[in-house]
Amino acid sequence: MTETTTATTTRTAPDSGTEVTLPVNTDLLRLATAGSVDDGKSTLVGRLLHDTKSVLADQLDAVHRASADRGLDTPDLSLLVDGLRAEREQGITIDVAYRYFATPKRTFVLADTPGHVQYTRNTVTGASTAQLAVLLVDARKGVIEQTRRHAAVLALLGVPRLVLAVNKIDMVDFDESVFTGIAAEFNRHAAALGYAAEDVVTIPVSALLGDNVVERSGNTPWYDGPALLEHLETVPVTTDPHDAPFRMPVQYVIRPRTAEHPDYRGYAGQVSAGVVAEGDEVVVLPSGARTRVSAVDTPDGQRPRAAAGRSVTVLLDDDVDVSRGDLIAAADNPPRISDELDATVCWLAEKPLRSGARVLVKHGTRTVQAFVTELSARFDEQHLSEVDTPEQLELNEIGRVRLQTAEPLPVDDYADSKRTGSFLVIDQSDGTTLAAGLVGDPLASFAGADRG
Template identity: 60%
Template sequence: MTSTFEASTTSLLRFATAGSVDDGKSTLVGRLLHDSKSILADQLEAVEHASRNRGTGAPDLALLTDGLRAEREQGITIDVAYRYFATARRRFILADTPGHVQYTRNMVTGASTAELAVVLVDARNGVVEQTRRHAAVAALLRVPHVVLAVNKMDLAGYAEPVFAAIAGEFTAYAASLGVPDVTAIPISALAGDNVVTPSAHMDWYGGPTVLEHLETVPVVADPTADPARFPVQYVIRPQTAAHPDYRGYAGRVASGVLRVGEPVTVLPSGRTSTIAAIDALGEPVEAAWAPQSVTLRLADDLDVSRGDLIAPTAGAPATTRDVEATVCHVADRPLRTGDRVLLKHTTRTVKAIVKDIPTRLTLDDLSQHASPGELAANDIGRIVVRTAEPLALDAYAASRSTGSFLLVDPADGTTLTAGMAGAAFAGAGAAKTPQAADEGWDF
């Protein structure tokens, strides 16, 4: 079964790019698309025409992404630009995130589902404050692989010592954050060195090009290694003559593998049953794994509805009403202690109250500001939330899908905050989480 799983999923890599202003991120993305032959002829012709109008001899590949600027001029707000391309070895979903510090929330959005992050650094400037911010966000979001692309090596004379010093500094900082895997690559996005083809100017470098690394980095683990989680999206009751007693629970397997005959627990009720059947695209199957969308049928007639979580009885998560998490506040209005919000976790939405905001994190040096009272847009901090109903919440370190949640404004549905249960920086000092008294709370 594992081979079937790998054949259906290893061809896709989700990755995000991040870099300071003028580090050449747009040119890198354009170079990847151009040299991997992932742009259409009319797109290239438009870029060449625009480049000639600007007095540029060679096509300015950064213009492949500059269409977004025109959209901003029309009053359209774009948080993260997604691009899709493919090579013979793998398909890619690229999340192109803004680099400004005021758009930290946008990088959180783009990197939240990424399996790899490309952090761009100007070889002339080295590791700067914004580089450390991007590394910290990647660490917080548990992105398993990070590529340090040291760009503009042509302007640094293709000097190996320049690259070595930057790579050493960044790798040490990333290690202090708990980033498990860093690959440093010297490149020139403008000239194309080590982006898709190896550089003739840096024969001292023997590692992969950016595209080669993207094509070969291992991103698929054995699906049986993760605990199975199945958030119920919809209850199917066709009530037809052919299936008068059919009751199925439709949803997407968030992680792990579910098998027919396996004992399961429905949360938060805690009732137990056995998987009687699994239907995929209308056909019975013996097993289902993430991220397949299937319908489960249970051996017992239980009260199961949207928002419930079905998990193997062995290893089922505990339920809780007190959620401690690291969050990134994404709304313009602040999040304050005492705010009443909706907490959306997988397919379940419950009422909640912000009990405490014990710390706010400064990404520059990972220092923690105690008792800030509120979180403003782009702030990252620790919060304690009390929910009206119990949640089956995993730690974010164990599961990015069932360990994450959103806080939503109950008045207008605005997304306020992105949360990661239990997440904290390995390199940050321990944060005290004072417990608020329960008096005065409605639940």
């Protein structure tokens, strides 16, 4: 199933706050880029923006001027993406840069993530909603440690499709044997991570020169696959299935108490999975109270139903106790309620995680105190193996933990529902994010992992 826009829509870019108008009647693909430093991610994104004519004239003029100031004969297209001053000065991507572009066939929301190992946490952020990831490698270096790390993170997050872009193919004289060797090595690694062969496509590209980025290149006559943009336009896109069990975390209870609406009581939030419709039987968790939906209000007026991704206000038949942080779910297929979470975390903080740590867990719109009762294993993403009962998890490491929460939470396994199967671990002293957590054991599907 594809996610389709039916009218002109205006979206706000997460990094800049600017509004972007997207064209009508195009499929929407959310993708992310990943790869090591200097593999050319920003140049590739800049090339896509430039060659799809998604760059305003004044932006392009600014890039030409900046490139000339650096003594370059041709425009440095990476400057279209590396918007932070620190990024331009260092020549690297630091933050996640969101970019919007479109072709007549499809609209794209792209998250350009950093390549430096220090910013793996930003890669987790950018890839968390991606339907496809473009993982770059330098043709001169091949598959390296950071390539394997990013591939493991993408698999952990459940990104369903990968493109391996073997960049700078011009720097190895468009050598077919170099390309096939890199492709074979990566395909073996991807297969061990659980990816089917049809879900991984490898493309030789030169982001600097444009080979196989938007159009197929005559410099690679031995390659008979699609150009990158051609693949992005035609790859099947899966979204949250509408037949998934309904889930909606309550963000706000609306009680205007006006003369016009003296008895109005609605529960506002975003549908995180499934569909809600008037007359549906639902359960409020963690209390367990059951009732039926009497109406579904949206910013565009009352609707008979609303699907995942839509912000709504749900009205209920009965005057049950519902507060911010509660979850309204399908009564016939609710999540489980538990105060003990066996989960996988990607540790994002400088200070290490040790057993016994006291933290906060933010799940949906509810935040509760928690205690780390056990570090079960640390995952070695290079060899796809596990180290049992490690002493600690350090920055960018992935591991399995057990958390005891002060209050029960309604959770699904991440493999079943990404939104209600994910959470954040927060430092209770200063509010900083310590880890991204996934309920259950997504690593279990990794064919190469030693499960002990």
